[in-house]
Amino acid sequence: MGGITEGFAVEPKSEQRSALLLFAQHLRRLRFAADLTQEECAARLNYSAAHFSNLETGRRMPQEAFVRAAEELLGGREILLGLWRLARDQVMPSGPVADFFAAEEVASSIHTYQAHLMPGLLQHPAYTRAVMASHRPPLPATEVEARVAFRTSRQEVLARDDPPWLWAVIDEAVLHRALGGVEVMRSQLDHLLGLLASHTITVQVLPFAAATSPAMGTSFTLLSIPGDADHVYVDTLTGGQAHRADASAVGAFQVAFDYLREAALSAATSVALIERQRKEFAT
Incomplete structure (x- = not known):
């Protein structure tokens, strides 16, 4: 699979940096850039702080609805969506x-x-x-x-x-x-x-x-x-x-x-x- 644009090129099967971890790291960077705490960001997205924390640390795979809402709130320019799709494709079969x-x-x-x-x-x-x-x-x-x-x-x-x-x-x-x-x-x-x-x-x-x-x-x-x-x-x-x-x-x-x-x-x-x-x- 090809790299993600906007400055993110990833190796889908990299043992050091999976796409899910890259997604989590980018979500955290976007939140920091927006000057929001985890609790504030979670509240604006209508999720619990515990759930948001799990997503931001790569312990859970988010649903697409969360990803799109986070991009709208934080201005992800579809990088977040691209990383999510890559992470999903790593673990989810096709067909x-x-x-x-x-x-x-x-x-x-x-x-x-x-x-x-x-x-x-x-x-x-x-x-x-x-x-x-x-x-x-x-x-x-x-x-x-x-x-x-x-x-x-x-x-x-x-x-x-x-x-x-x-x-x-x-x-x-x-x-x-x-x-x-x-x-x-x-x-x-x-x-x-x-x-x-x-x-x-x-x-x-x-x-x-x-x-x-x-x-x-x-x-x-x-x-x-x-x-x-x-x-x-x-x-x-x-x-x-x-x-x-x-x-x-x-x-x-x-x-x-x-x-x-x-x-x-x-x-x-x-x-x-x-x-x-x-x-x-x-x-």
Whole structure:
């Protein structure tokens, strides 16, 4: 990818300076030039100071609406937008998978089955970082952080004024696998239990004792979009596949998810199991 104009030429895969960090640094420079504190800038953009701080330190990938509003406020001359696009392209695939992530932002319901990992929308940043750090071959540290920021930004869909109904079925093994270590799993399960206080989020656990596994260990996510075709994303070792127009493929995963819900523990029993496992990691 070519460099950004207006004095910014960047190496998209540079281990020293990722585009996300360049975005964060340029945002900070623009704020300083405007003689605004983080709190003042955040207030004018209608964001919390904590959220703005995460963006200014490169811990989160911003949404496009934030970038455009920041440019209008701070006079970014589209440099900020260019850096954001570069950062997004580093961590976000193109084609149908990109369409899937765009659809996720407007979905009315999200159904997901995860056989090996916590669902991305329910991950604590430390857990996500452990997932990315386990990639083989290893990813550059800056790319790990960019991917963590992107996944964290996706989770903002759960804080919409009209959040989607998220229903997740996770294999019991996910709760026992100490990915990233005991402290990371404690944080992850605390985070999950906090999210389950929302009436729009349901998690069921598929127990070890389940007599059937309709998905045969295949993790997938289904999206329902008002007035549009349903989408399905299937996890693979090389990054996943997205389907939209193939009604038979989408239908097969919908049937599998219904069977998974039937085979899983109830929501209340699942919460109790998560709480017990949280205590196990505390000892």
